[in-house]
Amino acid sequence: MxxxxxxxxxxxxxxxxxxxxxxxxxxxxxxxxxxxxxxxxxxxxxxxxxxxxxxxxxxxxxxxxxxxxxxxxxxxxxxxxxxxxxxxxxxxxxxxxxxxxxxxxxxxxxxxHVVRWFPAYDALRARLSTGDLGVVDHARFTRHVQAPPDDSWFHDVARSGGVVLDLMLHDLDQALWLFGPVREVAARSLDPRQRSVRAVLAHESGVTTTVEATWGPPGTPFSTTYAVGGSRGTAAYDTTTDDEATDDEFADADPYLRQARELRDHVLTGAPARVTADDGVAAVALAERVLERLPLLGPAG
Missing domain, CATH: 3.40.50.720 (NAD(P)-binding Rossmann-like Domain)
Known part of the structure; x- marks a missing residue:
């Protein structure tokens, strides 16, 4: 190919x-x-x-x-x-x-939407699909990474959508994938430059999801977490304490490899893929709803 x-x-x-x-x-x-x-x-x-x-x-x-x-x-x-x-x-x-x-x-x-192929998130969806956690009523996702360089196009909100479309989008997609459409959105910036944003999503399914994304100062280590609570138990993950890495960077668990394989097979044979074009639209639409609830910034906010 x-x-x-x-x-x-x-x-x-x-x-x-x-x-x-x-x-x-x-x-x-x-x-x-x-x-x-x-x-x-x-x-x-x-x-x-x-x-x-x-x-x-x-x-x-x-x-x-x-x-x-x-x-x-x-x-x-x-x-x-x-x-x-x-x-x-x-x-x-x-x-x-x-x-x-x-x-x-x-x-x-x-x-x-590569996070759908990360083993920890894949496992969470499997637990939810089997009802292992019972009736879920709340979930929390966080994602932190060092901010792009100050002269990067990422800081031009008109071009990139800032931290919401660049980083938070991963977990907004997870919220939609796991818990369905969102009825109401609340959001606020945790710093004046909107490099850290928290959103609260009220899903039509009754789940309330809190999503937080941060572009941190130089040296900020990449980290993601989730915590999901249900009537039968909880599920939690934290990259600072749970290690998904393998000795072979391209072992079968590598999410980019799994993503490429599954999407390639869909293109070549029509095999099912866990993400659709409509999912891409829905994630951007939800990100826009978050951005609408934040103060307007200039192009280089």
Whole structure:
């Protein structure tokens, strides 16, 4: 399989390595020539997007959020199946337009919500599906990471959606996946620059979910947690005390590898995938509801 990866930033690395682990030939294109990236990761380089589309069986979009619409629409017009890194687009309207275009063209479009493939979250869904926890009434998710550099496009809220679309989106998707549609949203910023945000979601199912995401100061270690309470018990996970890592970075438990395999199989054979294009739209729409409840920031908030 020939996979064309658009973008050569940090998130492109695990995508490229996963495709290579599956035996794919990978070609990369980015607005800045990805020569060093290609040499470091053993990929080919496409001169432009048209060249990448012409030589790829599948397109994996890892470029900045505000470029997703342009790239996905070009891939769909070329009849290439698309996997797009989250968020699917900067706005729910934009995300829906991509889904509509893909459906009209009969082209698969799948958002890369990789946390659905992390073993600890996979296990939580399994416990919920079997009723092991009984009737769940509350859940809490947190996610912390070092903030992007101050000069990064991530801090341009108009382009990226800030910490909500970049980081919180993972757990907003989990909340929707695990507990269903959200009736009401409350949110507040935990710091003046909105680099730490907490949202409270009242689900139609009766579950109340609290979601917190933080871009921390330099040196902040990556961490995620969840705690779910039900009538028969609780489930909890904390990366600072529970270690999912394996000696082999690309063991079968690696979430990027599992994601790539499952999405590839869906594209090639129609096998079920645990994420859909509609899931991508729903996550962005929920993120927008969170953002609407926060004070407005300037473009570089």
């Amino acid at each position: 020939r996979v064309g990866v658009v973008g050569a930033g940090g998130i492109a690395v695990p995508h490229v390595r996963a495709w290579q682990a599956l035996g794919a030939h990978v070609v990369v294109h980015s607005r800045r020539p990805p020569t060093a990236f290609a040499e470091r990761h053993g990929t080919a380089v496409a001169g432009d997007l048209a060249d990448l589309l012409a030589t790829s069986d599948l397109v994996d979009v890892c470029s900045p959020t505000d470029t997703h619409e342009e790239v996905v629409l070009a891939a769909v017009a070329a009849r290439r199946p698309v996997i797009c890194e989250k968020p699917l687009a900067r706005t729910a309207h934009g995300a829906q337009s991509l889904v509509d275009a893909a459906r009209q063209a009969g082209v698969p479009l799948l958002p890369a």
